[in-house]
Amino acid sequence: MVTVGVLVAAVLLIGQTGVARQSSSQRPKAAVVIVIDQMRADYVTRFTPYFTGGLKRILSEGAVFDSASHEHANTETAVGHATLSTGCFPSHHGIVGNEFYDRLHDQIVYAVEDTTTRLLRTTSAPLKRDDSLGSSAHYLLRSSIANWVAQADKHNRVFSISLKDRSAILMAGQSAQENTRADAVYWWDRKTGDFVTSTAYAQALPEWVNRFNRSGARDNWRDSVWNRIGDTTQYDAIGPDSVALENDGIHTAFPHRFTTERGNRSYYDALYYTPYADQLLIGFARELIRKEKPGKGKGFDLLMISCSAADAVGHSFGPMSQEIFDHYLRLDKCLDTLIRTLDSALGRDNYVIALSSDHGCANLPPVENRISVRDYQAAVLGVAKEAMASSLLDFRRDSVISFLGSDLIIRRNRLAPIDSANESLLIRALTWSLDKLPFVLKEESAETIRMLDNNFYPGRMPDISVILKENLLLTSSTTGTGHGTPYWYDRHVPLAFWGVHIKPQHLTYRVRTVDMAPTLADLIGIAQPDSVDGVSLFRNIRE
């Protein structure tokens, strides 16, 4: 509902600046970013008819872009979250993989590892030294929407939560400067079941987090059996329940006695592979809303939530499974409780929601489309040996080449001095030989090259990027599925905005995930840096 006064104010603002900025009375008090890990865009079309809760509200009352995609090659969690939050490609924000090769220090690093920080937990059980290492965003080279919000006004606050450290941290953006970093960043520690943070963000966990960790909420499902919550005919319309390559290949059908069906997992590990883990996260989010009261402070508040268990269930059962369908039916209900909490805390006209995903996923690959990591590495080392022989070089081949997924890294410090001079010869010979392998993509399309370009950050790249043919999955497991390729099924994700003054509609033209942060910045009326790769879609979705 737009009052006449507000309309006049808005028109005046357009007149003054030429840009349709929102007047302060229209500006929401809070925004919620919801990232659902591994949510493919086709879930919107396939599952929406069955949604009745939070996802229904966002997808039927919001502006939904049906053709949004990540435009980088390495469609992994860290890369996707950093791209969504910074509005930049990995070639600018620098997070080129969940792990990447730090060329300067000749080591493979995890995207959020930070040995200068410690983890802050509630549980004080004795742990191994490595278990107390914290993490931060020090590898992230561009600011995120969280930083823009924090910088805009000292009263603004940012909260970022996830089950995964890399998701919470990379949404929350750069962490080095106290005055522009997020106020609170929490993720779930599967070793203890605690929601934790690191010394990069706080000196201690707030008491409400400790209380939540001690509340027993995380132990609610110890005796639970995961069964379908909806009508079984709905599930049959989605697909068969039992598919040979699901889960561990044995426990492929409901009901899932998840605490015992994958024998060697701890309870928290097992829980992570069920919808209950995302339910726990949303429970934590609601507690955060009750305790921190976003939207009720002196400034604007941004709450970022990344639901990671959707990825774990997707990996185990695949996009066409009844289990992933059940996960989304449950998430729809969970998000309904979250949105109702926000409605009553803030009023539904006072906040906006942005929804997207960090990457998609391949359909469960049949046996003939699975390339085992062991076979892959053996085949590559086989042709490498030939390449070296034909280049008249004599390398200790096993230690000179390291693998990072399908990519190859030449460890220069392990080369004999005489061979170092011939390094480029080796790379050329290797590249030529790799083309002989039947599973390697030989002719890259212009689009694939663009994805690789957008994913290229100097000093963090392997020596040879190997792209496998479409629909092939490089995996160390004989079951389940994955993502990480430049293909459409891994890149095509939902992008939706919901809130007052956003016109409910489906938009079919192509947009990019780098457009999310600039659009949200416009929606909430905060400035963004000039150097982002994305563009604001604000004009396209406003009423």
Ligand SMILES: [Zn+2]
């Ligand atoms: Zn994943």
